[in-house]
Amino acid sequence: MRKVTVIGGGLGGLVxxxxxxxxxxxxxxxxxxxxxxxxxxxTEAPYIANDGPHVFYSDxxxxxxxxxxGLVTPAAxxxxxxxxxxxxxxxxxxxxxxxxxxxxxxxxRRLRAPVDQTFTSWAAARFGEESARAMAHMMGVVAFDADPxxxxxxxxxQRFLRVTRPAYPAARYVVGGWxxxxxxxxxxxxxxxxxxxxxxxxDTLPASNPVIVATSxxxxxxxxxxxxxxxxxxxxxxxxxxxxxxxxxTFLVFDLDEAGFLExxxxxxxxxxxxxxxxxxxxxxxxxxxxxxxxxxxxxxxLDLALPGWRERTTWQRSAVAAGxxxxxxxxxxxxxxxxxxxxxxxxxxxxxxxxxPGLLSEVTIASARHAAHLAAGAPVLNLLAAA
Numbered sequence: 393m394r395k396v397t398v399i400g401g402g403l404g405g406l407v408x409x410x411x412x413x414x415x416x417x418x419x420x421x422x423x424x425x426x427x428x429x430x431x432x433x434x435t436e437a438p439y440i441a442n443d444g445p446h447v448f449y450s451d452x453x454x455x456x457x458x459x460x461x462g463l464v465t466p467a468a469x470x471x472x473x474x475x476x477x478x479x480x481x482x483x484x485x486x487x488x489x490x491x492x493x494x495x496x497x498x499x500x501r502r503l504r505a506p507v508d509q510t511f512t513s514w515a516a517a518r519f520g521e522e523s524a525r526a527m528a529h530m531m532g533v534v535a536f537d538a539d540p541x542x543x544x545x546x547x548x549x550q551r552f553l554r555v556t557r558p559a560y561p562a563a564r565y566v567v568g569g570w571x572x573x574x575x576x577x578x579x580x581x582x583x584x585x586x587x588x589x590x591x592x593x594x595d596t597l598p599a600s601n602p603v604i605v606a607t608s609x610x611x612x613x614x615x616x617x618x619x620x621x622x623x624x625x626x627x628x629x630x631x632x633x634x635x636x637x638x639x640x641x642t643f644l645v646f647d648l649d650e651a652g653f654l655e656x657x658x659x660x661x662x663x664x665x666x667x668x669x670x671x672x673x674x675x676x677x678x679x680x681x682x683x684x685x686x687x688x689x690x691x692x693x694x695l696d697l698a699l700p701g702w703r704e705r706t707t708w709q710r711s712a713v714a715a716g717x718x719x720x721x722x723x724x725x726x727x728x729x730x731x732x733x734x735x736x737x738x739x740x741x742x743x744x745x746x747x748x749x750p751g752l753l754s755e756v757t758i759a760s761a762r763h764a765a766h767l768a769a770g771a772p773v774l775n776l777l778a779a780a
Contacts, residue, residue: 402430532651629687
């Protein structure tokens with residue numbers, strides 16, 4: 393039986409450990425913190441907030457893998473009533489319907505965007521500058537970047553089509569927050585015989601076993617002493633608030649003005665907030681050199697529109713900045729294939745949301761984790777990286 397060492401006990405590390413064990417390997421996992429989860433951790437009740445806006449997508453390539461193992465169930469869908477409370481912030485106002493400039497490109501879903509142009513230059517030439525700006529800012533929900541229009545046209549267009557697909561929303565909310573998924577992942581790993589050690593920082597790689605490094609790219613760069621482990625990522629201010637519930641509160645806001653985003657997580661899953669209250673999680677991408685305070689102030693103005701009187705109704709609040717930990721962003725001329733490779737050579741494999749694997753946000757982590765696990769365990773490699 394091949395032995396595999398996994399460094400990191402977040403979503404990627406736990407998926408890698410499970411997939412390695414299922415492939416027949418003897419697995420040992422080390423997590424530097426006292427608790428598992430990484431960026432998939434949630435706060436403790438009564439306000440169960442994820443580390444920023446988090447959802448899984450049921451139309452993705454890994455949802456069935458997670459569901460078949462009971463790792464993300466029970467999960468809630470967008471309730472019909474809340475789905476009708478979708479709003480768009482546009483030209484300083486909140487509106488219930490998207491502007492014409494956002495609707496215009498939806499008739500061109502078969503169009504392919506180039507890799508080597510910025511999204512703004514490509515989209516403006518085809519749909520007009522107003523449409524290009526609205527689409528780019530809407531993609532703040534997945535880019536966490538103040539100017540998604542500067543990114544590769546192919547990167548942004550693919551995500552725009554995914555988010556606006558003409559079907560019932562694919563977003564799924566793990567009941568009890570993402571911590572529920574973390575707990576199920578850990579239980580499944582232990583059930584398969586994975587030895588998990590927390591509060592155990594690893595500073596040097598084991599000499600013999602295959603190693604899966606499932607940490608942030610910054611931590612992997614230091615551990616592997618490899619300065620090439622760098623990639624573009626977002627920087628965003630995050631604000632979580634508990635408020636006394638009020639009839640008519642907006643469920644979700646796409647910010648077409650400043651690329652922000654807001655969602656009322658207690659809508660699909662009331663268990664994440666006390667009875668009679670709502671849990672709101674919002675984010676606002678920060679511009680170059682912009683402070684957290686400035687970003688939170690701009691977020692506050694968006695909440696003023698979406699949740700009138702929210703300041704007086706607030707019962708709980710926290711804020712933070714996520715820098716370099718919001719997933720990979722592909723600049724013009726690059727695709728996911730150009731990111732740091734999973735196979736680092738000499739039995740070392742890299743897992744995370746900024747490595748060379750396709751997908752949307754956490755899907756990159758899961759794809760790289762499953763692929764790395766099969767390589768490390770010496771099992772037949774599934775065709776997990778075929779999608780563009």
